Structures are given as structure tokens and as C-alpha cells.
Amino acid sequence: MADQQGRTFVVTGATSGLGLVTARELAAHGGRVLLAVRDAARGEEVASSLRRAYPGAEVEVRRVDLLDLRSIRRAAEEIGEEEAVDVLINNAGISIPDLAWVSPASVGEGHASSGWRCVAPELAVSVR
Template identity: 80%
Template sequence: MNWTAERIGDQKGRTFVVTGATSGLGLVTARELAARGGRVLLAVRDAARGEDVAALLRRAHPGADVAVRRVDLLDLGSIRRAAAEIGSEPVDVLVNNAGISMVGHSVTALGTERHFAANHLGHFALTALLAPALRRSPAPRVVTVTSYLHEKGELDLDDVAWTRKYTPLAAYSASKLANAVFAVELARREESSPTPITSVLAHPGYSNTPMQSKGSGLTGILMRVAGRLFAQSPEMGALPQLFAATEPGLAAGSYVGPDGRGGRSGHPTLVPLSAAARDPELGRRLWERSEQLVGG
């Protein structure tokens, strides 16, 4: 039987933090969790837009427990402030969903390429800072959203600013590989913890989200047209991360994606991880490099 959002159990008494919850997969994820009684913290860069979304969710689901926490994943100060506010209460599940794609080359204040900074490094810092709040939950879980494109990615940890030849697709794919490697390394490190956090991964397949409209020029036009014609809906694309966030008994390191051909569409199921994502040496190096960059 295909897994759908209708199979999500009662989430009353559980607190979820969802990054990038104002649109696309994050919005669908927040909506479904709130509809089932979860307390949902919308961790978003644009607080005003977040409040609009929170009001929308409350109208759709009277009594929904939704709040906004501002966090800019490109700003360590913002991440620290948000984590201090969020961490005042236990957190059951952190959904590292937010992301950017297909942007031109730029380097952040930390000296890293923008995709790597927003998609991986910001979530790395947020996860570390929220770990104490997660450990106060009886069954803490971190869901990191990657992409099937991580299989095409290459991580050069000696050149996080991408001084070599740059393409948006290559940088995005590398950042999604970083997401996958981080999630597996987190699962590996939590094995020895007395209060382990379960780290799992999800990918949405090929989904028609606002990311499809971010490209510029001919590439952007092609992305938007292909998204409308061939991609599955955000409602379907969000199912793997909803499964990863709510399915009881999911093992650490599990990877959830669509069950259709090539993993591009369909209903959520456990799927195999790439060898690069499972590489323990790459996991160790990424973790240590990330700690150096965020000062952790």
C-alpha cells in the first residue's frame, strides 16, 4: 500500500522545526505536521512571510500550534540567535529542508561558495546548536533533505570557495552531496551517544517547487518549463521527508525517496545511498572542515 500523508499518526505533544517552511516542500511539510497536532516552528529567513504562512495554516487548521522563528542560514549570528530561542523548549524533530539552487557564483563572509553555505553549512551549525534541545526529547530525530543529484556531486574541501571552474549545477550537486555525507556522519557519531539523535535522509525526486524558477536566462526558462511539464507536485515531493520525520522505528542512516523509476517521482520508500555519501573518510573530513568554518 502506497504511503501518503493520510498515514501520518497523531503528532500531538511533539515539536518540529522546519527550515525553509514558507514555500514548496517546507510549506507542505509544515502544513501536514500542523494538521496532525504537531507544534511546528517555521524557521525562515523572512519573518513577515513566515507570519503570513503561520496565519494561513491556522485558518486552514483551527487550533494549529504554529510559530515563526527567524533564521538566515547564511548568517551564523542569526543561526545562534534562533537556536537560543528555539532551544528553550525540547525539540523532537529538526527538518533541514531549506535550500537554494542554480545561483551565480558568490562567496559568503565565511569564505565559502553560496550553495555550500546555505544548503549544508547553515544546517550543520543549526543542528549542532539544537542538539541539547533535541536530546531532551524521548526520541529525537534530524531529517536532512538532499537530492538525487548528490550522486553527481563532487566535494573539494580544500576549495570551498570554488575558485575552479564554476557552474551552478555542479555547485548545487556538491552541496547536496554535503547534505548526504553530513547526515550519514551524524548517524555514525550518534551511535556512541548515551542519548542518541536519529539522523535520517530524504530526497523529493524531481518536484515542481519554487527552486525551479530560480535559474536565469535560457537555463531558467528550460527549468521552469520542464518543472511544469514533468515534475511531480510539492505535495508528492514532500512525502519522503514527512515519512522520514514521522514514521516510527526508522533506523539511523535510513534514506527515503520516491519509489518510481530512477527515483524521480512516486511514493516514499527506503532507497540505497551512494557510495560517496557512505564514505567514512569523507564524512570525517567534511565534519572537521565544517567545524573549522563555523568555529565549532
């Protein structure tokens, strides 16, 4: 991977699996990495681990629950206010047992839906 200094990356699902590997590689190559995670405590553990492994790495945690559209909008607005994002890596996956679509009345109420797999990333990139 080429040097990523001066570039900011947002990685969803960055506390395990491919998201963690992606965040690690970006940090190792000088990228500024914002870990967009549901569990802030786990995110902080990962961020600390990456900072120890790569001294000088810029790794920060942003809490966002991809099952809650209000949380997505809040996180996107906060990130957008403080810095420009060069790359958004929509890695997070969600496991939903009922596979039911959410009615418009329940949007933003935290109800799980297979629709979030399409709606959440679209909202995240459209907020400005």
C-alpha cells in the first residue's frame, strides 16, 4: 500500500474482521483513521492497540449505530463539521433475524431492518 499520509479514512465495523485489518493497514501506512463503531469501548481498545503498534498513528473513535438513522446522521454531521473525509469504507455488517422492512413511522427509532443495509450507507454519504 502506498503512503496514506494526509488522507482521512472512516472505517465502519472497524473492531473486528476485515474492518480491523483495513484500519490497521491504513494506520500502518500513515492514514488518519476514524473508527466508526457501535461499541465505543471496543473502539477505544482497538484505537489504543493501533496507536501502540504504530507510534504517531492518528486513530480516533466515532460512535455510530448503523441500526439507528439518527445516529448515522449525527455522526456524519459531526465528522463533516470537523474535517474532510477522503474515503468512507462501508464495511460494517448487520445480522438481522427477522429480515422485516421497517415502516416509515419507525425510521430512526432503532428498529432493525434488512433495509438498513442499503439505507445506512446512503445516508452516511449524503449528509453535508
